[in-house]
Amino acid sequence: MSPNLLRDCTPTCPRQALVGDITYLPLQNGQWAYLATWQDHFSRRVVGWQVAATMTAELVTGALNKVLVRERPSPGLIVHSDRGGQYVAAEFRQMLDRHGFEQSMSRAGETYDNAQAESLFSRYKAELLEGGSFADLEQARSVTFSYLEGYYNRVRRHSALGYQSPEEFERAYYQRTQATEALTSTKERT
16 A cells, blocks of 8 residues: 555645545436546646546546646656555556656545545535436536536635635636746846
């Protein structure tokens, strides 16, 4: 198993650390779909997700592949999860190694070590399902897309982010960074 690298790490910018988890999604036929997410630890933005009919390593690697395509994270990225079998699977660990990412895992029996991912799923289920279920796998995917990409990342305000959405929080971070870099560059030229 991998150590919990987030215990002593407080990200100072986006894409330094991701937190991930899997949740069950009830379907009206009595079966389940599964949602895997990767959320930026700094901004809470969901940067990769996947809904599937099975809970295999392909579920989490598919979600992480979306992160790779969309975000192009740098080597050294901390990828944190619980100790589920999908996260210790050879194909997942090989993917991390191929990209130079560091695996981090919750300590055994310590649910608070992955509280950010658990909080996302709590909000997701409270705001979408209200004790109900999805009609089928395709509806689960479609509604999840609308919720995560259209609402959660862009609109939903978080008290931990100063009541900004994840995208607003990141945008403000990059504006501050650019302003600081411009000021530093101006001072160096004078």
